[in-house]
Amino acid sequence: MAILEAENVVMRFGGVVALDDASVDVDPGLVTGLIGPNGAGKTTLFNVVTGLLPPTSGRVKFDGVDITRAGVAKRSQMGIARTFQKLEAFNTLSAFDNVRVAVEKNHRTKWKHQRVNDVAHEMLGKVGLDDVADVTVGTLPTGSARLVELARALACRPRVLLLDEPSSGLNEEETSSIGQLLLELVADKNNDLAVLLVEHDMSFVMGVCARIHVLDFGKIIAVGTPIEVQADTAVRAAYLGSDEFRGAYVGVDE
Amino acid sequence: MILGLRPSVVITTAVAVVGAVILTIFTWAGSPVTSGTFLVATYTGLFLGALWAMYATGLVVVYTTTGVFNFAQGAIGVFSAFLYWELHVNRDWHSIAALLVVVGLFAPALGVLLDIMLMRRLRTATLVVQLMVTVAVMVLLLALVGVVWEADTARRVPFLFGIENGVDLGPSRLPWHRLIVIIVAIAIAVSMRYLLRRTRIGTAMRAVVDNRELAALNGARPNVVSSTSWALGSMLGALGGILIAPELGLDPATLNSVVIIAFAAAAFGALRNLPLAVVGAMLLGLLRQHSETWLDFGPNFQIAHRSVAPLLLFAVVVALPQARLQVGRVAHHLRRHERYTNWWEGLIGCGVIILLAVMLSGGWLNFKIWDPAPWGLLELNSANAALAMALIGCSLVPLIGWAGQLNFAPLAFAGFGAFVYLKLAGDTASGYWIPLVGLLCAPFGALVALPAARLRGLYLALMTVALAQAMSLIFFPHPSVIPRTKVGLQFPDIELFGITFDDRRGFFMLLVCTFAIFVYALVLLRRSRFGRRWIAINDSQAASATLGVPVVWTKVVVYAVSAAIAGIAGVFWATVAGNLDSAQSFDLLIGFEAVLLVAAAGVSIPLAGIFLIFKPLFTGLAARLEEAGNVDYLVTFLDQLVIFGPGLMAIGMVFNPRGAIFEMGRGFSPILPWRKDARAEIAAENAQKREPEIGELGLERPFTPEEVIAIDRRLGILDEVVPKEGYGNSRS
């Protein structure tokens, strides 16, 4: 059963329809992809799922429970964590403190200071940021700041992790190590983790995702495995002429 | 849903109406209801509403088009009114000529100047910096008015249009001047609405604030647009000032206070809706006139009807829907390494503070300007008053400095603390009550923050302005709050640990130690999970919420902590004076100035409160110099510094948002032997300076992906040109 379901979500801003009857479901133990051209509504869907935006209509279910009306923090406590496309790191705080804020809020037991620090270091270690733990995030390169967000999200011990373009700002090597990390995380049954990934880097998406939803003009136009999606004519039409046109075909060709 | 209104609006309106009816029944003055009285109250209310609407229109226009809420709107009006007086009355210009010069030339020039010099740079600044700078402009303009046009004589501005004739309405008469003002105010609001909604420049103006880059790509020139807005806003302020001056008399503080009513009116229109803002202003005028005419709040609440504006603001804040957590407003900072002050560094620092205080007051430091002598009662008295203010300043550090929530009413919180202490301790003056004062002030702070914490920070800032005003209008003047006529001291000397601090030297040491303890407590608080969490909600509320931090609750807690600190400080503050006086102590401008100074000091730093000794320090220094050697130019300089210093320093935040103490610390910390990190940071910065500019590199070889990112970051556009939801459906 899907751990996270967005059912028939409609999101209107004035006259603009950002999401038009979009339904997405995410299964545990898998990385699910969400792709689409710029402005297709991917980030809007993330915002609806995490509670930053109340949908005009439609429902969001987590683990079978309707959470459409639940607050952002509440959803986080239930196990939904995310990163942001446009960075939302705590720029004034160090990388270490960014993670500590999450650890302190999401590990219920009254841990000692030292225990919090240990967990925070562990999370930073996972994303490979040990050596910049003391650096203010505002001064880190974009890619590293994204990794801080990832570490911070992981520190929430999520059951669903929503990643909004984690690879942008990273070089190829870093991107592939992130992909590796994601696959490891979802594969570990102890984590009981599902990942929903928004990404422009098609090779990355095709490499890690088990299922892919394709969003265009707020509508889901295709769902399936990477192979199925790449073969879909509607998807090809949607990407035609866009920035990702070439990227999409590079992905297919590979 | 009724009439398509949100339930919160309907409920609040219903509660307000029912409350008003009950209030009316209980406070009915019993004066005869005649058509004349009713008419006078009605059109006077409409006229006042029209004047306030003019200010509110200016506020809304500037806010919708530049995103900056202009606290200086009233001060622009004050300055313009004085300038108009100078030209028209003092220099005998024709009124039309003077009006054209002030509203048509001076005001737009001032607006454009402000935009180019300051406001344009505030686009990406935090709310704290934005508001601080406009408040600083306000304080500076008022100070300038005070210096140019001294208060040694009363001035009057004649009515712009004739007031001798008018429309006869039954037993009373509506003079042409007022009718014209009402019409003009509505016409201005309508034409501004038309300008913003229906014209090309208006569309560009609104587009620029929503998405500057996108608007620029579509051909709007953001700088031209923002200058136009500021010119317009400034003209409206000037016109409002000139029209209201004949009604109130030319007095800077009185004229400036009008703007607070305009804040409430603008908030009624949710800061962006012009027609609603005008309706709000009219409603305020009618409510105030009619309540003044028909209601009697008893001898102890004589001026309560003037608190209509704060109350309306409060109702609006309650009725507004919860704000969405905004994404994409993360501030950028310069500092490379985050470093906590160690607990032992904090201790040493506090020791140094105490030592310095002892040495200074003992006359052991020789500055070679005058003979050092132990401080007399005079110096100690000034120092005590200054230190008490510095204690109040400490309350702003967690609130403004870390959580990024504004509070313009620290003195209202302090006064509340003093009030609580007075009720608790009575005449015993035992210092052991002081912690309890803190505990009781905390829920008060929470209560104030609760309605506005759901909203954007600006509403909280406005709420505190309303709080300060409402407290000084309703709460503090009440005789049972502070028995003002009592002869002698209301606040006797504090007794603590068996010692009565009855002489000024002893009290000075008590204050110094208390200040050191406050600073040290702040250092520890900053190191705690609370400090981290507060900074987190300041940096990104959206991200904090997605990590499970309850944003609203966290804001309420930080207000409570701040109120507790301010309340405790208030006990010392009141004890220094021996009295609390409602007129003097709760003047909003004094609160504004205190907040400005702390902000300019670098409000995120625990020591920032010390800047509140600024004024007494330089006043005292000037007096000392005058006595010692008559260094005239220096004395004059210091006097002017006291008047203009806070404003100028706060304006410096445009260029250095982290404040003076932070910069001093950067210079000073590498000297400390154990601060390797500080030396490394300086070295790294120097190395960075030697690196060639990105632009030069691009000429010789293609950009690497990292450089593209660096360019994007510097341009503030990062990876996408479309950062905002809702406008993102078109493909770029």
Place this chain on the structure above:
Amino acid sequence: MKNLRWIICLLAVFALVAASCGGNDDEGGSAPAAAPTEAPDDSMDDDMGDDSMGDDSMDDDMGDDSMGDDDMDDDMGDDSMGDDDMDDMGDDDMGETDAEPVATEEPEVDPCANVDLEATDIGITSDTITVLVMADVGSPLAPGLFQGSIDGVKAWADHVNAEGGLACRQIEVLEHDSAISPTDTTNGFLKACEDAFVLVGTTALFALDTSDLQTCPDAQGNEIGVPDFAYITTEPPHQCSVVTFASSRPNSECPYGGSGPRTVQSQVGHAQWTLENVEPNLHGVYLVPTDLPSTITSTMPQVRSFQEIGVVIDGEPGFSGFTTQSEYGTYIQIMRDNDSNFAYSGGDDQSMIKWRSEAEAQGFDSESVVWMCQLACYTPSFLEAGDVVEGTYTWIWFLPFDEVEHNDELADFMEFIDNDFPPAWAAGSWADGVLFEQVVNGIVAEAGPNGLTRQAVLDGARGLTSFDVNGWWSPADYSTTQNIMPCFMVMQVQDGAFARVYPEAPGELDCNADNVVELTLDWSAEFGG
């Protein structure tokens, strides 16, 4: 946000009104005498001899001084107070004192000759006396507010020094800016305690804590306080200070516990005169300033005393500095509804201008109405309002500035102040100077120029049962904290200038004992708006 400047003017006005409304406890005989205030009176008498003795000695000094006895003779012996009025006062203390024939012994010896001048107390050297003038001037919001007070004291010092000095010494004036702030005001008291002999011309509105003033040690270390010859005392702690002698006398009972009824005196001479000579059926609106509780408490006695003598109050609406002119339309409407013929403002000149302008704007028939306000309207800026204020009555308790030929003290003041229409506080602080001068001269006559100590000044001032600024002001009794300013004169704005209407003869004040009414009021319960 408070309108400081406005409140300040208002407070000043109130202090002045309070002063003029002030009454002596033993005056009029209606109220039981306040025992605590009597006590120092007696002891003073012991020190100084009886009242008339004090007067005599003063005259001696004046004669000794280079100021010349002519001044004195004119002032004291001549009719500047109005002989008729003096007779009316007949049997009260003050009347006696004033009416007493002045002894004019020609001095033979110069007290300064053959004396080794000493530094007898703090602020005194062998050749100077340092006085401190403290006034609210430096507030950024209202710079220059009470600059007039400082100018007044400086003018007085210049005058005294030009005439040969005081107690064989020159006067040096120290300035302190109390900046409309309680802390700076306390600092002023501390500074005076350390550096000056006495305070002269104090015009500070926030004298909330006078403990430093009253317990300041003298050169011997006795905590007797600094003599404070203040102009206004707005706060009860200042009003009830035992070392403060305000030339505008406080009108309220001291000590006062802070709540409950308090005995006050009120000057109603001008209203009485209006009833008798202008409009026998006086009824109308009294505007009560409501910015602060203290502005209400200082106004209500006058409203109630008006009612006591038969003025009908149709309405007593509250107003403030924030009240726009258009809002005065409401008060006009009350007058319309009641067909009022009386309009009295308890506020400043600007409030009266707004009120009258609005009446004109409303097409209200101002002709049949007696518009009246107090000293606050006696300003050049009131006249600048032009035709609209024509006909307004105002009353004061000293001879107006244009009557220089009728009083030499006034002539000196106008010569040295260098201002055609000085603010009232300049006159008040000059009066403080003269008060101090008179006390010092008394001491010099008795104990010589080296007898000058703070204690002697305090004793001297406390023994002063009648002082009238050499005939320029209404006489007042300084031996009690609560006392009387019985005199008044009424002016009316005619052709853009203040014209004397009563008493008709220039140089005269009406000092009838009936001018003062005594009331007991509980302030907080009085005003209903």
